[in-house]
Amino acid sequence: MEIKPIFATLGRHKFTVCLLIAQIALTCAIVCNAIFLISQRLDRMAVSSGMAEHELVYMQLAFIGARPNAMARTQADLSALREVPGVQSAMIINHLPLSGSSSNSSLWLDPAQRMETMSATQYFGENLLSTLGVQLEAGREFSPEEYRDLDKIDKALQTGDMKEIPSAVLITRTVADRLWPGQSPLGKQVFIGRNFALTVVGVVKGLARPNQLERGAQYSLIHPVRLSMSAGSYYVLRCAAQDRERVLKAALAKLNALDPNRIVLDKGSWDEMRYNFFRNDRAMAGILVGVCLALLVVTALGIVGLASFWVSQRNRSIGVRRALGATRGHILNYFQTENFLLTSMGIVLGMLLAYAINLFLIVHYELPRLPLAYFPVGAVLLWCLGQAAVLGPALRAAAVPPVVATRSV
Amino acid sequence: MLSYYFRMAMHSLKRNKALTGLMVLAIAMGIGASMTTLTVLHVLSGDPLPGRSGSLYYPQIDPRDMADYGPNVEPPDQLSWIDGMYLLKAKRATRQALMTGGMVPLQPAQSSIYPFHAMALYTSADFFPMFEVPFQYGNAWGSAEDDSKARVVVISANLNDKLFGGQNSVGKTLRLQETAFRIIGVLGAWHPQPHFYQVYMGSYADEEDVFIPLSASRDQHMDHAGETDCWGNGGGDNNTLEHAPCVWLQFWVQLGTAQQAAAYKDFLVHYSQEQHAAGRFLRPPNVRLRNVMQWLDYQQVVPSDTRLQVWLALGFLMVCLVNTVGLMLSKFMRHAGELGVRRALGASQRALFGQLLMESGVVGLVGGAIGLLLALLGLWLVRQQPTDYAKLAHMDTRMLLATFGLAVCASLLAGLLPAWRACRIAPALQLKAN
Numbered sequence: 084m085e086i087k088p089i090f091a092t093l094g095r096h097k098f099t100v101c102l103l104i105a106q107i108a109l110t111c112a113i114v115c116n117a118i119f120l121i122s123q124r125l126d127r128m129a130v131s132s133g134m135a136e137h138e139l140v141y142m143q144l145a146f147i148g149a150r151p152n153a154m155a156r157t158q159a160d161l162s163a164l165r166e167v168p169g170v171q172s173a174m175i176i177n178h179l180p181l182s183g184s185s186s187n188s189s190l191w192l193d194p195a196q197r198m199e200t201m202s203a204t205q206y207f208g209e210n211l212l213s214t215l216g217v218q219l220e221a222g223r224e225f226s227p228e229e230y231r232d233l234d235k236i237d238k239a240l241q242t243g244d245m246k247e248i249p250s251a252v253l254i255t256r257t258v259a260d261r262l263w264p265g266q267s268p269l270g271k272q273v274f275i276g277r278n279f280a281l282t283v284v285g286v287v288k289g290l291a292r293p294n295q296l297e298r299g300a301q302y303s304l305i306h307p308v309r310l311s312m313s314a315g316s317y318y319v320l321r322c323a324a325q326d327r328e329r330v331l332k333a334a335l336a337k338l339n340a341l342d343p344n345r346i347v348l349d350k351g352s353w354d355e356m357r358y359n360f361f362r363n364d365r366a367m368a369g370i371l372v373g374v375c376l377a378l379l380v381v382t383a384l385g386i387v388g389l390a391s392f393w394v395s396q397r398n399r400s401i402g403v404r405r406a407l408g409a410t411r412g413h414i415l416n417y418f419q420t421e422n423f424l425l426t427s428m429g430i431v432l433g434m435l436l437a438y439a440i441n442l443f444l445i446v447h448y449e450l451p452r453l454p455l456a457y458f459p460v461g462a463v464l465l466w467c468l469g470q471a472a473v474l475g476p477a478l479r480a481a482a483v484p485p486v487v488a489t490r491s492v
Numbered sequence: 493m494l495s496y497y498f499r500m501a502m503h504s505l506k507r508n509k510a511l512t513g514l515m516v517l518a519i520a521m522g523i524g525a526s527m528t529t530l531t532v533l534h535v536l537s538g539d540p541l542p543g544r545s546g547s548l549y550y551p552q553i554d555p556r557d558m559a560d561y562g563p564n565v566e567p568p569d570q571l572s573w574i575d576g577m578y579l580l581k582a583k584r585a586t587r588q589a590l591m592t593g594g595m596v597p598l599q600p601a602q603s604s605i606y607p608f609h610a611m612a613l614y615t616s617a618d619f620f621p622m623f624e625v626p627f628q629y630g631n632a633w634g635s636a637e638d639d640s641k642a643r644v645v646v647i648s649a650n651l652n653d654k655l656f657g658g659q660n661s662v663g664k665t666l667r668l669q670e671t672a673f674r675i676i677g678v679l680g681a682w683h684p685q686p687h688f689y690q691v692y693m694g695s696y697a698d699e700e701d702v703f704i705p706l707s708a709s710r711d712q713h714m715d716h717a718g719e720t721d722c723w724g725n726g727g728g729d730n731n732t733l734e735h736a737p738c739v740w741l742q743f744w745v746q747l748g749t750a751q752q753a754a755a756y757k758d759f760l761v762h763y764s765q766e767q768h769a770a771g772r773f774l775r776p777p778n779v780r781l782r783n784v785m786q787w788l789d790y791q792q793v794v795p796s797d798t799r800l801q802v803w804l805a806l807g808f809l810m811v812c813l814v815n816t817v818g819l820m821l822s823k824f825m826r827h828a829g830e831l832g833v834r835r836a837l838g839a840s841q842r843a844l845f846g847q848l849l850m851e852s853g854v855v856g857l858v859g860g861a862i863g864l865l866l867a868l869l870g871l872w873l874v875r876q877q878p879t880d881y882a883k884l885a886h887m888d889t890r891m892l893l894a895t896f897g898l899a900v901c902a903s904l905l906a907g908l909l910p911a912w913r914a915c916r917i918a919p920a921l922q923l924k925a926n
Contacts, residue, residue, distance in 0.1 A: 096822070098821060099821050099825070102817055105814050106814040106818060109810060113811070145597060146597070189559075189560075198560055344607075346608060359878075363797065363879065374525070374805075377521060388822075389822055392825075447796075
């Protein structure tokens with residue numbers, strides 16, 4: 084295919100050609116970055132919780148007045164909950180993965196270092212592993228005598244009584260790799276709040292944080308701390324997936340019968356919690372998909388429109404070419420090649436622009452660098468779009484009969 | 493003459509309906525998307541107290557230990573009880589109020605309404621006059637009630653409607669966390685957005701339903717919600733927050749003039765130096781004094797997704813405009829022969845330009861008008877989203893005018909270039925070509 088005549092023709096429409104190239108370049112740049120943003124959101128939404136996600140229901144309650152001996156009441160609640168038909172395990176926990184707000188603390192490998200090594204979420208609660216379905220990878224679970232009551236720990240913190248502060252800790256694999264890369268973390272010490280040494284007794288496969296996923300989704304610690312029902316904590320029940328609705332209803336009825344003087348702040352299955360946590364990301368991903376589609380449609384229609392104009396404008400010259408022996412295939416090929424050239428120029432410009440937009444996003448939105456794989460994918464996408472858009476007008480051009488050459492306009 | 497141009501434009505546009513429709517739609521979609529996102533950004537970054545926000549300041553000091561100390565570290569966002577109470581009692585500003593949020597169990601007298609958790613603000617007397625909070629019935633409490641830990645409560649119009657059918661409820665009793673509080677005031681309509689004075693309960697959250705003296709809330713062991721940041725051996729246990737090395741209180745002051753603000757900043761530095769000398773503050777003085785808009789900016793209350801959406805929509809608008817310009821231009825050039833005839837018959841270049849501009853202007857304006865409708869539809873869609881700012885997404889007159897401005901600019905941009913190119917046709921050349 085001779086491309087020289089194509090350039091010669093395009094040269095006569097310099098301005099329009101420039102506009103079309105600019106449009107393809109902009110579309111290419113925006114779509115590349117938008118797809119990258121979408122993939123970032125999808126990655127975030129695919130975070131692994133480390134739990135038996137589909138088998139958990141939760142309830143968050145608040146007492147209306149002050150409750151003396153909250154610990155005994157909580158234990159009574161839990162044993163009542165364990166009797167609900169279908170419940171395999173029950174516990175009280177300070178917060179759940181993706182529940183929103185979290186309690187975090189700084190970890191130091193060496194208390195003398197100036198800056199913290201990392202910050203991680205602290206999970207409290209008895210029977211955590213068995214209820215949530217968190218998998219132990221190495222080491223052991225807590226022994227019953229290692230557990231301490233949270234209110235006693237608070238008092239101990241004020242008096243400085245170290246005996247009441249539990250020193251055993253379970254960490255996730257990610258935390259282990261971050262603190263001691265390539266070594267076994269079992270038996271190692273890490274400092275929390277600078278003053279308290281914790282000894283790692285076990286490693287769990289994973290346990291996501293309640294929020295701040297961008298600062299390490301699996302940065303979690305599990306402490307042997309016993310909780311009582313207080314603002315913010317959750318009762319969690321594990322049951323078969325199909326029993327969740329029924330178990331939740333029965334559990335709430337049972338708790339209400341035990342003590343009606345409390346308010347249900349929140350309840351549901353953990354799947355619902357996950358769904359709600361990512362609703363903004365889902366909405367944003369939806370918007371991005373919508374904009375990408377709209378951009379591609381607008382650009383495709385623009386190509387169709389321009390190509391149609393050029394076809395009808397060159398009607399007579401097409402007729403002449405046909406009369407001089409060009410086949411339909413030649414004409415079709417001509418318009419397809421023309422479009423390929425225009426799209427290619429747009430893509431080259433678009434890649435540069437995409438890179439510039441990505442730099443802007445890195446600076447203002449702390450986004451990672453656009454992977455190079457996006458460039459060929461974006462190019463192929465636009466080439467396909469261009470060819471599809473030009474096919475209709477090109478076929479019409481190919482259908483122009485040679486006799487047109489003999490007619491005057 | 494204009495009506496003639498208009499008829500010519502309509503005639504030309506009708507000749508190729510699909511193309512005209514495409515151009516109109518492209519402009520409409522671009523403008524609709526841009527205006528939707530710009531309106532959301534505009535409402536979210538609005539001034540919560542127009543006219544007053546410049547004289548309201550949020551003092552910050554740094555009482556932390558040397559852990560994580562470095563140059564240019566921002567002081568914590570909140571105050572500890574000791575510092576907050578000192579600054580409150582010092583009364584160095586025209587007005588000052590200390591506050592924190594919480595959720596309080598509320599037991600309605602009627603058995604028809606279940607007990608529920610009401611959003612509460614625990615604050616001090618100056619809160620109401622400082623923020624010019626309007627009252628429907630009764631009034632605020634004074635410093636005497638603050639000092640005596642009085643069990644009094646001011647409720648929102650919303651709660652008053654819910655519990656008392658909108659009647660004057662002043663003097664009635666409200667049971668909060670099993671304790672009787674006397675209602676002394678009912679607020680009128682008051683919806684500052686963003687929820688600037690307490691960003692920890694959601695930047696665009698609804699206003700609190702109950703306002704309780706901070707002293708009484710501590711006396712009654714009411715739970716504080718929001719953020720508690722501790723250092724050293726501090727634990728965030730609610731009952732010991734008064735003595736713990738934790739920050740959990742917000743403090744606002746009213747300072748009429750720039751001199752007053754400068755003097756207040758000096759006072760904060762002086763207080764920090766004193767505490768440093770006494771060994772309570774380990775860091776050198778590190779203070780900030782931001783007014784409302786600076787504070788909202790620093791807290792980045794406008795979600796970054798919203799800004800990203802604006803950029804995305806503007807990019808989309810640009811593609812739509814380029815698309816329209818290209819189509820319009822090739823349309824004009826296609827009829828270049830016709831234009832040549834008109835020129836040959838005596839139409840001046842200016843007249844031709846006017847005619848072409850009319851044609852592209854019609855496309856732009858119709859596109860803009862449809863774009864406005866699309867923006868209204870877009871805002872309706874935003875309001876259906878489950879975010880806490882969804883209900884704010886309404887178009888005001890300023891944004892309506894801006895939309896029209898954008899539509900006119902867009903259509904001129906889309907029209908000027910092609911019209912200017914096309915009207916410079918040499919008539920003889922075009923006639924010869926045919």
